[in-house]
Amino acid sequence: MIDAIAPCVLNMHIEDFAFGRRGVGFTCSGAPLGEGLLDYDYMARKLRPRERNINQILEHRLPWQDSEEETIRLENQWTRQDLDFPRSK
Secondary structure (H helix, E strand, C coil): CHHHHHHHCCEEEECCEEEEEECCEEEEEECCCCCCCCCHHHHHHHHCHHHHCCEEEECCCCCCCCCHHHHHHHHHHHHHHHHHHHHCC
């Protein structure tokens, strides 16, 4: 799919994800960028965001933690990591 639409892409919404077990079923949740199943390197290689001046909008689907404070702490941690990851490439 990425190969087919690459020439038409004007901005990227980037969200890493992971699948896990929950009871007898499965869950899909967010993951810090670079730690989940999203192949960011492939996507960036095909879309060439820096060369083509494509915006990269970072998003994450943070799972709820045991408290609001812990959820906010983890969200801040993921945000820092999500910002650093594309810059390191």
